[in-house]
Amino acid sequence: MTPTMDKSLERLRERAAAEGLLDVAYATADSPFGTLLLARTPQGLVRLALPNEDVDATLADLAGRISPRVLEAPGRLEEERRELDAYFAGRRRSFDLPIDWQLSHGFLLRARQGIAAIPYGETRTYADLARTAGNERAVRAAGSACSRNPIPLVVPCHRVIRSDGALGLYAGGVEMKERLLELERGA
Amino acid sequence: MAELPPFQTLIDEHAAEVMAVLRGAVGREGAEDAFQETFLAALRAYPSLREARNLRGWLVTIAHRKAIDHHRARGRAPLPVEAVREEAVFDPDPTDGTEIWRAVAALPPKQRAAVTLRFASDLPHEEIAAALGCSPAAARRSLHEGLKRLRKEMA
Numbered sequence: 001m002t003p004t005m006d007k008s009l010e011r012l013r014e015r016a017a018a019e020g021l022l023d024v025a026y027a028t029a030d031s032p033f034g035t036l037l038l039a040r041t042p043q044g045l046v047r048l049a050l051p052n053e054d055v056d057a058t059l060a061d062l063a064g065r066i067s068p069r070v071l072e073a074p075g076r077l078e079e080e081r082r083e084l085d086a087y088f089a090g091r092r093r094s095f096d097l098p099i100d101w102q103l104s105h106g107f108l109l110r111a112r113q114g115i116a117a118i119p120y121g122e123t124r125t126y127a128d129l130a131r132t133a134g135n136e137r138a139v140r141a142a143g144s145a146c147s148r149n150p151i152p153l154v155v156p157c158h159r160v161i162r163s164d165g166a167l168g169l170y171a172g173g174v175e176m177k178e179r180l181l182e183l184e185r186g187a
Numbered sequence: 188m189a190e191l192p193p194f195q196t197l198i199d200e201h202a203a204e205v206m207a208v209l210r211g212a213v214g215r216e217g218a219e220d221a222f223q224e225t226f227l228a229a230l231r232a233y234p235s236l237r238e239a240r241n242l243r244g245w246l247v248t249i250a251h252r253k254a255i256d257h258h259r260a261r262g263r264a265p266l267p268v269e270a271v272r273e274e275a276v277f278d279p280d281p282t283d284g285t286e287i288w289r290a291v292a293a294l295p296p297k298q299r300a301a302v303t304l305r306f307a308s309d310l311p312h313e314e315i316a317a318a319l320g321c322s323p324a325a326a327r328r329s330l331h332e333g334l335k336r337l338r339k340e341m342a
Contacts, residue, residue, distance in 0.1 A: 005203060008219060012198075012226050021230040024193075063193040068234055070193035 013073045023067035025076035026059065032088050033176050036153075038077045041066065044098030045080055048151045050172035065103065084153065090183060093120035095154045103150040107133055111145035118159045121184040125163045147171055153180075191239050194230060201243050202226075205250045211303040212254035214292055221253045228253070244314055251300055251319065258296045290340045291333075297321075298333030305330055 016022045024046070026039040034051025039062055046066065049058045063070050074081075079097065086092035104112050114132035118124050124132075130142040146157035152171060158180045162168040170177035205225060209218040228249050236245070291302050297319060304315045316326035 005206065008206070008222055009198065009202065012223055015223060015227060016230055019227065019231075021227065026195075059193040059195070060190075063191060068191035068194055069230055070195055071198070072195050 010075075013071060013075070016069075016071065017073070017076065021069055022071055022073060022076070023069040024062050025071055025073035026062075027072065027074035027077040027081065028055075029077075029081045029084055031084065033172065033179075036084070038080050038084075039070075040077060040080065041100045041102070043100035043102070045151055045154060046100040046103060048153055050152055050176070052172060080154075087153070088183070090186070093184075097154060099151065099154070104145075107135060107138060107141055108145045108148075110134055111142050112149060112151075112155050112157075115145065115149070115157050115160060116155045118156060120156075121186075123159050123161050123181070126160060126168070127163050129160055143168075156180075159184075191233065191236060192242075194233055197229070197242055197246060198226070201246050204243075205246055208247055208250050208303060209254060211291060212251065212300055213257045217257050221250070221257050224253045224256070225250045244310065247304070247310060248314065248317060251304060254300060255296065255319070287337070287341060290337055293340075294333050294336060297329045298336065301326055301329035302333040302337070 013022065013025075017025075020042075022042075024039055024041055026037060029036045029038055031051070036051065037047075037049035037053070037055050037058055038045065039047040039049075039058075047058065047062060049055065059070055083092055083095050083097060087095070099116070101109055101112070111129055111133035114129055126139050126142045126146070127136065129145065130136050130138045133142065133145070135141070142160075146160050147169060149155055149157040149171070152158070158170060158177045160168070167174055167177050167181075202222075206218060206222050209221045209225070213221050225246070229246055232249075291299055293299075294302065300319055301315055304310045304319075305312075312323045312326050312330070315330070316323040319326055319329070321329075
């Protein structure tokens with residue numbers, strides 16, 4: 001893309017945002033685990049795709065579920081990228097980002113809000129999570145609140161483990177979960 | 188409802204072409220504004236679009252409406268071709284078609300639009316007609332007249 005075209009597109013993104021036409025802004029971000037995809041609405045961070053997720057499929061899904069006005073706009077995600085960088089560097093223990101919860105409903109929403117409240121460096125079990133979300137028998141559903149969490153890392157589902165102490169699964173791979181917990185233990 | 192791809196796909200695939208079409212239709216000066224207007228109008232209308240086929244044709248059609256708006260706003264004043272000609276030619280390649288596009292820019296609006304749509308955007312007569320808001324026969328006529336005039340100019 002030529003510099004002139006870059007400038008034109010930058011102007012377009014700014015004008016689209018000013019006119020309320022930028023429903024979903026996205027950007028990529030580097031991480032120690034690979035490239036992340038971040039997406040936000042005017043309300044806040046709505047989706048974070050881990051390195052093993054397909055970018056095109058994720059964007060197509062957002063176009064279908066939120067709005068097809070999906071634009072690449074890194075300038076709108078600077079704070080998100082900054083906080084994630086600091087987190088991976090061990091310099092940040094909690095995120096101070098507005099969250100758009102619109103992709104979660106009912107029990108899953110309550111469970112994910114429960115996950116968001118687990119402090120840095122601590123863990124909870126799937127059973128704890130089910131109880132927090134108001135249905136202690138819904139342990140499997142608590143599992144899917146984690147496995148299909150639209151905003152991993154910021155909604156730290158890696159802090160939810162099995163009652164027997166095993167790590168359980170992680171959308172980004174068990175090794176990533178292990179390394180994240182190590183990072184938070186200061187190892 | 189149609190499964191619409193993320194709007195960014197339309198930008199990635201068609202922005203350069205839309206810009207080229209607009210440069211042909213309104214000149215380099217007006218192209219930037221017309222480009223912004225085109226994509227903002229497309230963004231506004233996009234979620235209610237019923238049909239995800241031929242998004243390129245849809246964008247080019249909007250671009251042409253914006254080009255026509257541009258000329259209307261200027262009261263159909265002829266483009267200052269002489270002024271353009273006095274500027275330095277940045278591209279030294281004599282085969283880049285600059286001359287022909289200058290001649291195209293000097294055509295009356297309908298002929299210019301028809302020629303640009305046909306050759307820069309490769310649109311069929313039906314779509315040119317849709318973009319210009321006229322019948323396919325009238326589009327064909329504008330194209331024919333435009334080409335005749337170009338041949339004379341370039342001879």
